[in-house]
Amino acid sequence: MTQATRADEDEAPPTADAGRSPTAARRLLRDGLYDGPTGSLAAGRLQTALVLLPEQEALAFATYCQRNPKALPLLAMSRPGERRCPQLGADIDLARDLPAYRVVEEGVVAPDEPPDIEDLWRPDLVAFALGTAQPLEIGLLQAGLELRHRAEAHAAPLYETNIPMEKAGPFGARMWVSMRPFYPADAIRAIEAASRFPKGHGAPVHFGDPGAIGIDRLSKPDLNPPSRVRDGEVPVFWASARTAEAALLAAGVRFAAINPPGKRLITDWEIDRARG
Amino acid sequence: MTQATRADEDEAPPTADAGRSPTAARRLLRDGLYDGPTGSLAAGRLQTALVLLPEQEALAFATYCQRNPKALPLLAMSRPGERRCPQLGADIDLARDLPAYRVVEEGVVAPDEPPDIEDLWRPDLVAFALGTAQPLEIGLLQAGLELRHRAEAHAAPLYETNIPMEKAGPFGARMWVSMRPFYPADAIRAIEAASRFPKGHGAPVHFGDPGAIGIDRLSKPDLNPPSRVRDGEVPVFWASARTAEAALLAAGVRFAAINPPGKRLITDWEIDRARG
Numbered sequence: 001m002t003q004a005t006r007a008d009e010d011e012a013p014p015t016a017d018a019g020r021s022p023t024a025a026r027r028l029l030r031d032g033l034y035d036g037p038t039g040s041l042a043a044g045r046l047q048t049a050l051v052l053l054p055e056q057e058a059l060a061f062a063t064y065c066q067r068n069p070k071a072l073p074l075l076a077m078s079r080p081g082e083r084r085c086p087q088l089g090a091d092i093d094l095a096r097d098l099p100a101y102r103v104v105e106e107g108v109v110a111p112d113e114p115p116d117i118e119d120l121w122r123p124d125l126v127a128f129a130l131g132t133a134q135p136l137e138i139g140l141l142q143a144g145l146e147l148r149h150r151a152e153a154h155a156a157p158l159y160e161t162n163i164p165m166e167k168a169g170p171f172g173a174r175m176w177v178s179m180r181p182f183y184p185a186d187a188i189r190a191i192e193a194a195s196r197f198p199k200g201h202g203a204p205v206h207f208g209d210p211g212a213i214g215i216d217r218l219s220k221p222d223l224n225p226p227s228r229v230r231d232g233e234v235p236v237f238w239a240s241a242r243t244a245e246a247a248l249l250a251a252g253v254r255f256a257a258i259n260p261p262g263k264r265l266i267t268d269w270e271i272d273r274a275r276g
Numbered sequence: 277m278t279q280a281t282r283a284d285e286d287e288a289p290p291t292a293d294a295g296r297s298p299t300a301a302r303r304l305l306r307d308g309l310y311d312g313p314t315g316s317l318a319a320g321r322l323q324t325a326l327v328l329l330p331e332q333e334a335l336a337f338a339t340y341c342q343r344n345p346k347a348l349p350l351l352a353m354s355r356p357g358e359r360r361c362p363q364l365g366a367d368i369d370l371a372r373d374l375p376a377y378r379v380v381e382e383g384v385v386a387p388d389e390p391p392d393i394e395d396l397w398r399p400d401l402v403a404f405a406l407g408t409a410q411p412l413e414i415g416l417l418q419a420g421l422e423l424r425h426r427a428e429a430h431a432a433p434l435y436e437t438n439i440p441m442e443k444a445g446p447f448g449a450r451m452w453v454s455m456r457p458f459y460p461a462d463a464i465r466a467i468e469a470a471s472r473f474p475k476g477h478g479a480p481v482h483f484g485d486p487g488a489i490g491i492d493r494l495s496k497p498d499l500n501p502p503s504r505v506r507d508g509e510v511p512v513f514w515a516s517a518r519t520a521e522a523a524l525l526a527a528g529v530r531f532a533a534i535n536p537p538g539k540r541l542i543t544d545w546e547i548d549r550a551r552g
Contacts, residue, residue, distance in 0.1 A: 059335045059402070063353045066338070067363065077339045079445070087343065087442070126335070166363070169355070 019043060022089060025266045026097045032115045035099040037155075037262035039134070046271050047264035048075055048088070048129040049241040050098060051248070052117075052257040055080045058126035060169025064247065065128060067166035071175050071239035073131035073199045081123040088129055089268040095121045099263040102245070107252030109245075117257050125257075132241045132264060133178060135200035135274035140180075143193040148181050148227040155262055156180060157221035158242050162214025163205065165243065170251035176242040177205060179218065181229040187236050194238070199274040206237040213237065223261070295319060298365060301542045302373045308391045311375040313538035315410070322547050323540035324351055324364070324405040325517040326374060327524070328393075328533040331356045334402035336445025340523065341404060343442035347451050347515035349407035349475045357399040364405055365544040371397045375539040378521070383528030385521075393533050401533075408517045408540060409454060411476035411550035416456075419469040424457050424503040431538055432456060433497035434518050438490025439481065441519065446527035452518040453481060455494065457505040463512050470514070475550040482513040489513065499537070 017024035018034075018041050025041040028034050038047055053061055058080070065074040076087040078094065085092045100113040103120065114120075133156065137147060149156045156178040163175040182190050187207055195203040206213050218235055219226045223242065229235055248256045259265060293300035294310075294317050301317040304310050314323055329337055334356070341350040352363040354370065361368045376389040379396065390396075409432065413423060425432045432454040439451040458466050463483055471479040482489050494511055495502045499518065505511055524532045535541065 055335065059331065059338065059356075062335065062338045062342070063355075066350055066353050074342055077342050077444075079339075080335075168353075 022266050022268050023091055026089065026091065026093075029099050029266075030093060030096045030116075035115055035263075038099060038264045038266055039262065042266045044271055046075075046267045046269040046274055047132060047134045048267060049132050049244060050094070050257075050259045050265045051128040051130065051244050052094065052125045053128070053248075053253065054122065054255055055124040055126055057170070057251075057253055058128075060171060061128060063168035064165070064171040065130065067168055068243075069198075070201060070205065071165065071243040072241070073201065074128060075131055075199060076127075076129040078127035080126050083121065085127055085129070088265070092265070092267075094125075094127050098259050098265060100260050101257045102260045104245075104248055104253060104256040104258070106254055107249055109249070113260055120257065122255070129265060129267070130241050130244060131199045131201065131274060133201055133238060134264065135271050136194050136197045136202075136238065138271060139193045139197055139200075140190055143189055145182065145186055145190055145193070149224075152225070152227060155224045157218075157226050158223040158240055158261075159210075159215045159237075160222050160246065161237075165247070170253070171247045173243060173246040173250040174214075175205070176222075176240040176246055177213070177237040178240045179221075179227060179235045179237050181227060181233040181235050183233050187234055190236060197274050201239045201241075204236045204238045207234050210235060210237075298542050298544050299367055302365070302367065302369075305375050305542075306369060306372045306392075311391055311539075314375060314540045314542055315538065318542045320547055322351075322543045322545040322550055323408060323410045324543060325408050325520060326370070326533075326535045326541045327404040327406065327520050328370065328401045329404070329524075329529065330398065330531055331400040331402055333446070333527075333529055334404075336447060337404060339444035340441070340447040341406065343444055344519075345474070346477060346481065347441065347519040348517070349477065350404060351407055351475060352403075352405040354403035356402050359397065361403055361405070364541070368541070368543075370401075370403050370541075374535050374541060376536050377533045378536045380521075380524055380529060380532040380534070382530055383525055385525070389536055396533065398531070405541060405543070406517050406520060407475040407477065407550060409477055409514060410540065411547050412470050412473045412478075412514065414547060415469045415473055415476075416466055419465055421458065421462055421466055421469070425500075428501070428503060431500045433494075433502050434499040434516055434537075435486075435491045435513075436498050436522065437513075441523070446529070447523045449519060449522040449526040450490075451481070452498075452516040452522055453489070453513040454516045455497075455503065455511045455513050457503060457509040457511050459509050463510055466512060473550050477515045477517075480512045480514045483510050486511060486513075
């Protein structure tokens, strides 16, 4: 991915600093000049998953996150109705700062992913910013480990498991996981490195036999392309923020807006704040 | 403190195992046979502060805890109206299992501390179990450090500071802290040991000059007797769960029930679950 955009040359170029500055990156997204994955924007800054829910469901969802910090590490909550989120960034607009929004209505994902939800904004929406695998993957790369799905140029394969989440109110889906293959010695290093990011899913939840956590075939992920697992490698499974979407759908929430995979909220936080 | 009680000799003695078994300890408290501090009950099990609040204020209080994990580490939340808390213990009754309850009505602490709140129980109450200094103090003792207030046979001195808490809804008091004096080398060891208990206030928030955090006189704590600070020792300050009571009072909540200091909720959790 590059930062090339449809920026109007007549304007001060909003993209100039988007690779490094979180403010510039959010402006780029807010102005609708880029709608792709956020991975290469605002280097060194934490990116989070975003769940916007009406206040009526917010207490139960907060409880659900509190009970399941491995899959849903809760980094920030907004005041009901407030589009800003000063905890995470000086100028955040929760209704516009994702590249695109996935909208859930009556428990069903809407077909379109609009670039903003200004028209759908409600005065009772509460935002939940949740940790993702972003800091974890950076930590693995810094530890000198290869991430197979990156070498294969796709997002990590995701699977629904039979691992039960602790229920809270209407929320109680099974855990979703991402998979990264490693040789055992590297798997151990990956576990060490990942355990230092408790706010980014932390240590994995399983390795080895996929069937033990209800995954039938590694070659058929529930989302994203599969990653090749070489002879002698073991698949290592981490809790995934995708669990949030599954929980919202299973609960049949009347309204929610969330980030599409890979299109995350860019915060002002240094990535190290996801460490323990 | 001993476990001596007014146990009826005609019954199976409920106190026999209260020093070790969390179930026996809670039964002792539930039956009104003991109303003192819980420190020596259910050795090795985590004890928590307890805040019971109507659902109307619960989302804001959850947000307040989420934003201030140092003072208010959130260990569990109950379902509204549910007197049980299966996350924390098999048989917990939130309306009866504290030695005594401190009741807040219209922002004022009621003069009596009843042994249960069965009559005051409401179907909209949400429980927040918050980490306390209990695991921290055990960790300090295990590290071979002396706790001055224990040597002086009183609870740690508590002070209101000028350290602002992150606000959420009506909640936004200043942080309360506990103070323990150490020589510098021991203070460093205390910081190391405490940092391993992020769910029990973790590392201190300040050491040295009390005035820097708004404390006028160490010899005049806002709560509990002072601890002697020897020549060459530095006062070390930890965030305190007392902050929760201050926040509830400052917010003028219409109703809340909390634990009196030192009279905590006994859980089934091993104390090590307060580690990071």
